Amino acid sequence: MRTADLELDLDVFAGPFDLLLAIVLREEISLLEVELGAIVLAYMEHLDEEGELDLEAATEFLVLIAALLELKSRLMLPAEEEPELDLGPEEAADELLARMLEYRRYKDAGAELSRRFADNRPYLYRSAPLPPELRRISLEASRQAYDPERLGLALGDLLTPPPVVDTSHIRPTVSLELRLEVLRGLLLRASRIDFDEAFGAEDRLTQAVTIFALLEMHKKGEATWSQRENFGPIEITGERRGAGSGAAR
Amino acid sequence: MTEGGAAELARVVEALLFLSPDPVPVGDLIDACEVGEVQIRNALDVLAEDLAPGRRGLVLREVAGGFVLATEPAAEHAARRLLARPKTPPLTAAQAETLAIVAYLQPVSRPEIARIRGVSSESAVQTLGERGLIEEAGRSRFGAVIYRTTELFERLFGLGSLEDLPDVSAFDPTPEDAAELRERLLRAGEQRAAP
C-alpha cells in the first residue's frame, strides 16, 4: 500500500464524507477502480435518497466530481519515488477514520434534531400584538434614565453654523438655496406674500429661480400659493409656525 | 355529534382563537374545522362555559367581528409590570438631536425637524414615538404632522416641567445672536444643507 494515496485522499478529496463512507462501506472497492460514471450514478442515487436536488446539492456534486477527476488522474500517472513520509499507512487510515467518525457523529445528531423538529412542529405559538392598554409605557413605573444636558448639547451642535466659505471671487449667479432662504425669511415674518410685490423688481432669471424654489417648498409642505387667473397676482402662503418656542430661553 | 365530540371540538376552537390575533368569525371556524354550524355553536358553548369569568386566566368574548380570547381583568396589573416596561436604551445622536428640537421648539413639524437637522429624520421620529418620548399634536395647515414631548419624556429626563429644560445659552456657540431660537436653528440647518 502506498501511503501517498491516502495522503492524496486527505488533500484532494473534498466531497461529502457520507458519500465517501457509502463508497467505502457499500462498494468496498478502491476509488481507482470506480468508473466516474458510476460515481455520478451513485451520487444521483444518494441525492434521490435524500429527497433533495437543490442548488446546494448540485454544487456539492460539482465540487465532488471535480475532486474525483483530479484524484483519478493523479492515481493513473506513474508513481514517482516517494520521499520519506511522516504518516504510516495505519496512521493515515486513522486520521481519515477520525474525520469520518467525527462527521458521522454530527450526521446522526442532525438526524436526531430533524426528528425533534418534526415532533415539535405541531405545537403552534401565538404571535399577536399587545392589547393597546399594554402598549403604552407605564408612567408610574418610569424612572429618570437620561440626562437633560444631552438635549442642551444636541441643540448647541445644531446651532453651530458651518464654517463660512468665501465666495467673493465667484461671479454672481442665482442660487436656488439663496432663493429658498429669502422665501423662508419672508415667510417667517409674514404669513402671506404677494409675489409681484416681493419679487417684481428682480430680473427674470431670479424670478424664475424663485418660482422653482416655491415648487420645492410646496413639495416639502412648507408653503403653498394660489393664482386665480392667468397672469394674475400670485399669493404665497407659508406654513404657520407653532406658537412660541416652548421652553427656549 | 357526541358530547365528547363537542368537547374535542371546543379544544380545537380554543386553539384557533388562541392563535388568531383578531376576532374569528363563526364562518371561518366552520371552514377551518370542516364541521357544520351547529357543531361549532355547541363547541363555542362548551368553551364559553370552560372560560366563564373567574375560571381561567382567559375569557371568551364575542365582539363585532366574531370570537376572540382575552385575558381576564385581574391580570392587568401583573401584565403591565411584565410587559409595559419602559424601554430606555441610550439615545443615538440622531435621536438626541431630534428630541432636542422637539423639546425646545414644540410644537414642531417633521419637515421643520428635517430642515434643522439637514437630513430626513423619519426613523428617529418614529423610534421616539414608539418609546413614548414624543407624540403627535395634530397637523399643520399643510398636513404635516406636528410633534410635542410627552409626560413620559419629562419623567425619563427627570424634569418637573418643560421649564426645567437646561438653559440653551450654556451650550450656545453664538450667544450674541439675538434672533429667536427657532429662526437660528433653521438658519444653521439651511447653511448645513447648502452645498
Added chain:
Amino acid sequence: MTEGGAAELARVVEALLFLSPDPVPVGDLIDACEVGEVQIRNALDVLAEDLAPGRRGLVLREVAGGFVLATEPAAEHAARRLLARPKTPPLTAAQAETLAIVAYLQPVSRPEIARIRGVSSESAVQTLGERGLIEEAGRSRFGAVIYRTTELFERLFGLGSLEDLPDVSAFDPTPEDAAELRERLLRAGEQRAAP
C-alpha cells in the same frame, strides 16, 4: 399561600403567558406577580395540571429558558387551514448536519463547519440563518464569522435550554463499528495500491 391563592395566581400566570410574545422566565413571573418563587412554582404546577395534554386546546411548555403557551398538536390541521400557514418545510440533511454542528460546538465558525462536513456549507448556514435557527455571534480571531443557535431554535426544537440536547457522545459509533470502518478503509487502500 392557600389552595385558592395558587389557583388564582395560576390564572394570572396563564394570562401573562397568553400576552407575552416570548417564553417567560420564572424570574420575570415572580417580579410581575410580586410573589415568591414557591408561589410561582405552585401556580405553574396548577397551570400545568389544568393544561395537561388532552384537557384543553392549549398546553404549557417550558422552552428556551421560560414558560410559554402553545396549541395542542390535535389542533394543527385546523389551525393551518385557518391561518393559511403552510407547514414549515422539514430540515434537509445538509441543514440538519450543520445545525447539529452549531448546536453542539457553538460558537463555531463556518470554516470549522466546512471542515467537519467535508463541504463548503455556505448555503446551509445561510438558510438556517434565514429560518432564524442560528445567528452570528461575532468573529473569530481569524476574522471568520462565528455562529450560535437562537432562542427560536430552542423553542422550535422543544428544548428548555441547550442543556437539554442529548449528549453528543450518544451519536458516536460503537467501537466495533469504528473498528470495522477502519478495516474497510485499509482494505480499500490496499486494493487501490495494487491495481
